[in-house]
Structures are given as C-alpha cells and as structure tokens.
Amino acid sequence: MxxxxxxxxxxxxxxxxxxxxxxxxxxxxxxxxxxxxxxxxxxxxxxxxxxxxxxxxxxxxxxxxxxxxxxxxxxxxxxxxxxxxxxxxxxxxxxxxxxxxxxxxxxxxxxxxxxxxxxxxxxxxxxxxxxxxxxxxxxxxxxxxxxxxxxxxxxxxxEEEVSSTNIRNALSDGRPRDAARMLGHWHRIEGPVIRGDQRGRDLGYPTANMSITNLHQPKLGVYAVKVDVLEGPHAGSYDGAASIGVRPMFGEDNVPNIETFLFDFKGDLYGTPLSVALVDYLRPELKFDSLDALIVQMANDCDTARKILKDV
Incomplete structure (x- = not known):
C-alpha cells in the first residue's frame, strides 16, 4: 500500500x-x-x-x-x-x-x-x-x-448503531468484546515500547510499556490481551495481560499508559512497535496493602487471562 x-x-x-x-x-x-x-x-x-x-x-x-x-x-x-x-x-x-x-x-x-x-x-x-x-x-x-x-x-x-462514538463508549465501560463486535476486529493500541521504571521486572513480571497519549482512554484496569510484535527478532504473536492506568501502588503521576506482560517471552523490546489487542476486562486498577499482595493478584490475573485467551 x-x-x-x-x-x-x-x-x-x-x-x-x-x-x-x-x-x-x-x-x-x-x-x-x-x-x-x-x-x-x-x-x-x-x-x-x-x-x-x-x-x-x-x-x-x-x-x-x-x-x-x-x-x-x-x-x-x-x-x-x-x-x-x-x-x-x-x-x-x-x-x-x-x-x-x-x-x-x-x-x-x-x-x-x-x-x-x-x-x-x-x-x-x-x-x-x-x-x-x-x-x-x-x-x-x-x-x-x-x-x-x-x-x-x-x-x-x-444491536446498536455501529459508530466510533458507540465503540468509545464500550471501551470506556470496560466492554472490549462489544467494541470488537462493532469494529469487526479487536480494539488495538499500537506504538513503540518505551522505557519505564522497570518495577515489573523487579516483581517478576517485566512489562512492555506504551504511551496512550492522544488516544481515547479505555476503562482503567487489567485486561487479557493478544499482542503482535510487529518488527525485529521477536516478531510474532503472543498472549498476555496488560494494565492500563496510573500505577497507584507507586504514587506515579496522573498520566496513564499501558503496561503489557507477554506470557512465555524473554527478550528486549525497547523501541519495538507492538500492537496490543484488548480482549477482556479483568478488574479495575487497585491499590494493595503490600507488594506481596500485588504479586499474588498479578499471578491470579495472568492465570485468568491464560484461561480466557486459550479459547480466543
């Protein structure tokens, strides 16, 4: 093209x-x-x-x-x-x-x-x-x-008029499957991987961070996702879990981004363009009492996402 x-x-x-x-x-x-x-x-x-x-x-x-x-x-x-x-x-x-x-x-x-x-x-x-x-x-x-x-x-x-407005409403409500029915494909967030603070790596869940600035903001929280690595030695499709939000556990600023953990993946993706498809909304963004509680919840999120994505 x-x-x-x-x-x-x-x-x-x-x-x-x-x-x-x-x-x-x-x-x-x-x-x-x-x-x-x-x-x-x-x-x-x-x-x-x-x-x-x-x-x-x-x-x-x-x-x-x-x-x-x-x-x-x-x-x-x-x-x-x-x-x-x-x-x-x-x-x-x-x-x-x-x-x-x-x-x-x-x-x-x-x-x-x-x-x-x-x-x-x-x-x-x-x-x-x-x-x-x-x-x-x-x-x-x-x-x-x-x-x-x-x-x-x-x-x-x-069921309802197919329009960008109704798709935005579905995403704002945490209904990515409804959005996908109107889109005819999964709603995807695309862009290069940017450097974060690497806290996910320290917690045992290294994430690929991407900006959502200038895009409609889906409901903040955790999603089951399908990920396409678009270029480079790791190009291909992966399952994963992603968090869209402002990282309340760490007192970060109010600018949300998307942080994606790719299952069964090892490698460096900095600067690599990704396409992250939102499949299911799992839960809202939460602040936990301890890092251990956060790690337990992340493990549960990943288990839930794996079960969902197995049938997608």
Whole structure:
C-alpha cells in the first residue's frame, strides 16, 4: 500500500483511483462496508482501491484542547487499511485552508484536480466542506457535473448503531468484546515500547510499556490481551495481560499508559512497535496493602487471562 501525503505533487501513477472518503477512526464495520463497496467499484472500473482520510482528524483540528478521542493513531489506521487490501491511502493534510473550502472547491480541487479520482464511496452521514455544508446529495450532484462516480452506503447497525462514538463508549465501560463486535476486529493500541521504571521486572513480571497519549482512554484496569510484535527478532504473536492506568501502588503521576506482560517471552523490546489487542476486562486498577499482595493478584490475573485467551 502506498501512503500519499503530498497531494500537490502527485505521481501520475497515484491518480485515477476509486476511493472511500472519511476519517475511518477505528476502521469499524461501517467503514469496512464503505471500503467493500469501493473495492467493487474499483474492480468494475479497473482502478486502484483507494482510501482518502485526513490528518490530523478534523475534530482534532477544530478542538485541539478537547479530551483525546481517537481510537487509533495514523500508523495503526494505515496498518488496518493495509490488511483490508487498500492500495492507495491518501492521507490528506487537514489545515486552515482546507477547512475553508466550500463543497464545490473540495470536489474540484481535491477529488478532481489533485487526486484525479474516478469514483468515490461515502457513508450516508457524510458531510464535507466548510461548516459541513455539503452532504451526499451535494456530492452526487457535483460528481455528475465534474465527472466522477458516487456511491453511498447506508449506516450499518448491530444491536446498536455501529459508530466510533458507540465503540468509545464500550471501551470506556470496560466492554472490549462489544467494541470488537462493532469494529469487526479487536480494539488495538499500537506504538513503540518505551522505557519505564522497570518495577515489573523487579516483581517478576517485566512489562512492555506504551504511551496512550492522544488516544481515547479505555476503562482503567487489567485486561487479557493478544499482542503482535510487529518488527525485529521477536516478531510474532503472543498472549498476555496488560494494565492500563496510573500505577497507584507507586504514587506515579496522573498520566496513564499501558503496561503489557507477554506470557512465555524473554527478550528486549525497547523501541519495538507492538500492537496490543484488548480482549477482556479483568478488574479495575487497585491499590494493595503490600507488594506481596500485588504479586499474588498479578499471578491470579495472568492465570485468568491464560484461561480466557486459550479459547480466543
């Protein structure tokens, strides 16, 4: 998959795709339905399968001080889209100039002139242009006038509406399996392993620490997890247990991170990118009376996680 971030000087080979348009935060089942329709359009037209998304997320651009809401960072999104067979990822920079485009300017400048898209696919709730002035009917009309096809996919439902908002709510409530049903895959936290204080190593449970800054915060506590080591000599899949929280036993600061213990693993993962899938919520983050009590609970958590993950 090619990731195209410079839309001003596009390689001619990167033009002419059929592309799904949206933010695709989480790449959930609704997003996947849009991409599946795009795949059909691309096949019928003999065009590459593309996705147009925006970085930063427009919500981040307009409200930079709002609480973090993103389900995945740009790298995790690209990783998921690659798995879906996307060939061209147009990671369009969202800035003040783009935010002021009218719907017509967006269609003429971005879709036609810069990217040369032959067909676009959007969800039924798609809005575009300054102040969200354009909707799917606007896009269809502009497509007929400017020479690109438009397909609109209906919203997907599964017990409740499949949306990034409902997925965030499920994660906030400690319901990762409900989130996974709407996502169509496990919710994953991806990023490089960072150096911690190595207390886990001293306790007999060395952990791989990762930042969750700028991501939506799942319910704090302990999870059964599936872990993919994405690069390096230890690349592969592992089971594990992870704690998302602020380490109350040690009086740490209030910035939560994720600390993951990989079962049956020995090795150095500092700087290595991991993908940690939240499978089940085991318990809330607790402060224990002693380190011995904490170690006993960690052993119990790992036993519980092993039993859960054996059937996953």
């Amino acid at each position: 090619r990731i195209i971030r410079d839309t001003l000087f596009l390689d001619p080979n990167d033009r002419g795709a059929a592309a799904a348009i949206g933010n695709f935060d989480g790449v959930h089942l609704g997003h996947q339905a849009v991409i599946d329709l795009t795949r059909k359009a691309a096949f019928d037209l003999g065009a590459p399968l593309g996705v147009m998304t925006f970085e930063p997320h427009p919500r981040q651009f307009f409200a930079p001080d709002a609480p973090p809401f993103r389900l995945m960072n740009a790298e995790a999104k690209a990783h998921r889209l690659r798995k879906l067979g996307v060939q061209k990822l147009y990671d369009v920079p969202f800035n003040a100039a783009l935010a002021q485009f009218t719907p017509r300017e967006f269609a003429e400048t971005i879709i036609v002139q810069r990217l040369g898209l032959v067909h676009v696919v959007v969800g039924a709730d798609f809005c575009f242009g300054a102040k969200r002035a354009g909707d799917v009917e606007t896009l269809k009309s502009l497509g007929e006038e400017l020479g690109f096809g438009v397909t609109v996919t209906p919203l997907l439902t599964f």
